Amino acid sequence: MGPGESQEQGSAGGSECRAWQRTGSSKWLYPTSLLCVCGFFFNVRPSEPFLTPYLLGPDKNLTEQQVNEIFPVWTYSYLVLLFPIFLATDYLRYKPVIVLQGAALIVTWVMLLYAQGLLAMKFLEFFYGMVTASEVAYYSYIYSVVDFNMYQKVTGYCRCATLVGYTVGSVTGQILVSFTEVSLFHLNVISLVCVAVAFIASMFLPMPQRSMFFHRVRGDCDEQEIKDEGAKSSSEEHESTATTPLNCGRDDADNMLPSYVPEPMNRMSYTQEITNKKPFKGVCIVLAMLWKTFLQCYSSWTLLCWSAWWALSTCGYFQILNYIQILWENILPSQNFQIYNGMVEAVSALLGAVAAFVVGYVKISSIWNEVALLLFSIIIAVSVFLIDTVRSIWVCYVSYIAFRIIYMMLITIATYKIAANLSVELYALVFGVNTFVALALQTLLTLVVVESSMLNLDIFGQFLAYSIYFAAIAVLFLIFGAYNIINKYRRVTSN
Known part of the structure; x- marks a missing residue:
């Protein structure tokens, strides 16, 4: 092949890329709107803040x-299912796993x-553990069907949909319990109807043609164009993750936001080609890619520090x-008193989101990483200690709200700090590993x-143990901070 022919093909590839981008950017509204509908109705569950009173x-x-x-069964099943569902999400290209999530939610509420x-x-x-493990598909899907220029917008829309759904569900549940005396059974009927609507909506989502590992497309875009677009995508994703809360309620555990450089979709995936011919070899290639990526990701001290706090x-x-x-029920039994679980959940979610949004506009120097984590871990430990020892329902409510606000604020900072040390395509793996470690630790804590x-x-003994646990986290970051300061001092003196 001569130089002229190569140049002509490169130009054609660049034109194809730009054509794909124009088509993709003009078609972002339908999948985004449908995914937001799914996210909203998946989270409108007015009975969830009253789950323990219902069971008792x-x-x-x-x-x-x-x-x-x-409750520990959720932890164990989430831990066991997280990695297989992560791989299945990539192999099946997101949509089937979103549909599976809806089906598992329906089974959960019917039961x-x-x-x-x-x-x-x-x-x-167990089925609810399947639901939360499948959330990776919801947060990953949109990046495979829209143009990279829309990443920041669609991330905000999808996160907002889940938050608004959760808040609407909590407020609706509180109003119905407090003012209309609707039974908890009928609250669960409303939750079932809402998740069924989300399940039906999920079946109309467009099927993506690509994914991060199994369906990476062989592109014809010229190399420089890919680099430029990848840099732009990375910049936008950093802004997005800095301004969007990762965890609102339990659904938060996983927050895996992969991004992709747009490529033409008229080529067969290389890994898919191998998988079709030799399935075992294809899976081995993907696992080798995951391991290599894992080793690259945790080579940064900043990333390691924030990942440790995350987990x-x-x-x-x-x-x-x-x-x-259960603690609230012991302090103020729902059968004898008016409870405000739904309102507390809604307020904590909204204020946490506001805190996370504000943090996105604050510059945080890396010098203060360990100091910030130390101070806020102490505040969290004190909040949990107050929840346990004061045993006033209003002190519990306020302390719980403070606890969730600080967590959501810090998890947003952690997201940005981790993202700043990664290329765009590595987000999903790092966030998945952090969540897996968190679940492994939670399993150990639950067992003990x-x-x-x-x-x-x-x-009450459990919550005392949790306050000690957060105090131990504070001590750990005190050690990290001292180690970092000593290292910096040695470098300065040696120079």
């Missing part, structure tokens, strides 16, 4: 000890309405969210603190 009430008639046995007994509720938690704090955050309703074979603490 006449509908299920479970004891507090039985409820303590049920919540009609299943009885401890074993049935454990199966219910450790998310572990504690999940535990607090899992068991806070909650399970009857170990400490088997009552709910």
Whole structure:
């Protein structure tokens, strides 16, 4: 092939790329709107803030000890399913896993309405673990069907849809319980209808043609154009993740936001080609890519520091969210008093989102990384300690709101700090690894603190343990900070 022929092909490839971008940018509205509808209705679940009162009430008639046995199943199933679903999401190209998430939600709420007994509720938690593990597909899908210039907008829209849905669900539940005396059973019926709407909407999503590992397309775009567009995409994603909260409620655990450089979609994927001919070899290639990427990702001290905080704090955050309703029920039984769980969840989610949004506009020097994490970890430990020891429902509510605001604010900073040390395509893997480590730690914490074979603490003992856990995180970052300062001092003196 002569130089002239090569140049002509490169020019044709660049034209094809630009044509794809124009087509993609003109078609972003439909998949984005449909995904936002799915995200909104997936999260309009007015019964969720009242789950523990429902399980302890006449509908299920479970004891507090039985409820303590049920919730850990979610942790274990989430941990076991996270990695297989992550790979399945990439291989199946997102949409089937979003549909699976909707189906699992419907099964969860049908069981919540009609299943009885401890074993049935454990199966219910398994299906809910499948739901949360599948959220990677929701947060990844949109980047494979829209032009990279729209990444920042669509990220904001999709995050906003889930947040608004969660808030609407919580407020609706509180209003119906407080003012119309709707039973918790009928709140669950409303939740089932909403998730069914989301499930139906998910089936109309367009099927993506590419993914991050199994369906990477062989592009004809010239190399410089790819680099320029990739840099632009990376810049926009950094802004997006800095201004958008990653965790609102339990759904937060996973927050994996992969991005892609746009490529023409008229070529067969290289990895798909191998997988079709030799499935085992194709999977091995993908796993080798994952391992190599993993080693590259954690070579930065800043990334390692923030990832450590992410995993450790998310572990504690999940535990607090899992068991806070049991604590509230012990302080103020819902059968005897008016409770405001729904309003507290809504307020904490909205204020947390505002804090996360504001943080996106604040410059944070890397010098203060460990100091900030130390101080805020101490505040979180104090908040959890107050929740446990004061035993006033209003102090519990306020402390819980403060806890969630600080967590959402810091997880947003962590997202930006991690993203700033990565190329765009590595986001999903790092966020997935951090979430996996968090779940592994949560499993260990659950086994030690909650399970009857170990400490088997009552709910107040559990929250005391969680406050000590967050205090230990603060001590860890005190050590990290001291180590970093000593290293910097040695470098300065040696120079």
